[in-house]
Amino acid sequence: MSATNVPQLSLQNRLPRSMQTAQAAICLPEVQDMLQRLSEYGLGVFMPHMHDATTGRFQPLGDKLMQVESGLAVSFQPVEEIANQAGRYLPVGWCWRAGGATSAAACEMVSPSDDGLEDYVQHKMP
Known part of the structure; x- marks a missing residue:
C-alpha cells in the first residue's frame, strides 16, 4: 500500500487529531524526502x-x-x-x-x- 492510496477519506476523520495530521503528512513532499533519507539507514516512519x-x-x-x-x-x-x-x-x-x-x-x-x-x-x- 503506497502513501497515496492510504484509505484516508472515510477513516481519517474518525482518528484523533494528531493521527489525522500524521496520516495527511505522509503524503507531503518534505515528509517523503525525510522518509527517503531515513531509508538509506534502514529506517522508516511509523505513527x-x-x-x-x-x-x-x-x-x-x-x-x-x-x-x-x-x-x-x-x-x-x-x-x-x-x-x-x-x-x-x-x-x-x-x-x-x-x-x-x-x-x-x-x-x-x-x-x-x-x-x-x-x-x-x-x-x-x-
Missing part, C-alpha cells in the same frame, strides 16, 4: 499509537508509554519500566520527545545463554 482496551479505537501513544512486542503479542508498557531492562529489550521505534529521540517501541529478546554466546539477536517467541 505512534495504541488502542483503547475496551473499544479498540486508535489513541495517541502517551509520552510515558511504549509499544512492546513480546512473544508475537503487542502490549503498552511504561517507558521507565522497559528502560530499566535495557538488556532485555531492543528498541525498534523512536519518537522526538522532550528535545530528543526516545524509544517508543521495543521487542523483547531472548536472554543470553549460560555460555554467553547468545547476543540478544533472537526475538522472544510464545
Whole structure:
C-alpha cells in the first residue's frame, strides 16, 4: 500500500487529531524526502499509537508509554519500566520527545545463554 492510496477519506476523520495530521503528512513532499533519507539507514516512519482496551479505537501513544512486542503479542508498557531492562529489550521505534529521540517501541529478546554466546539477536517467541 503506497502513501497515496492510504484509505484516508472515510477513516481519517474518525482518528484523533494528531493521527489525522500524521496520516495527511505522509503524503507531503518534505515528509517523503525525510522518509527517503531515513531509508538509506534502514529506517522508516511509523505513527505512534495504541488502542483503547475496551473499544479498540486508535489513541495517541502517551509520552510515558511504549509499544512492546513480546512473544508475537503487542502490549503498552511504561517507558521507565522497559528502560530499566535495557538488556532485555531492543528498541525498534523512536519518537522526538522532550528535545530528543526516545524509544517508543521495543521487542523483547531472548536472554543470553549460560555460555554467553547468545547476543540478544533472537526475538522472544510464545
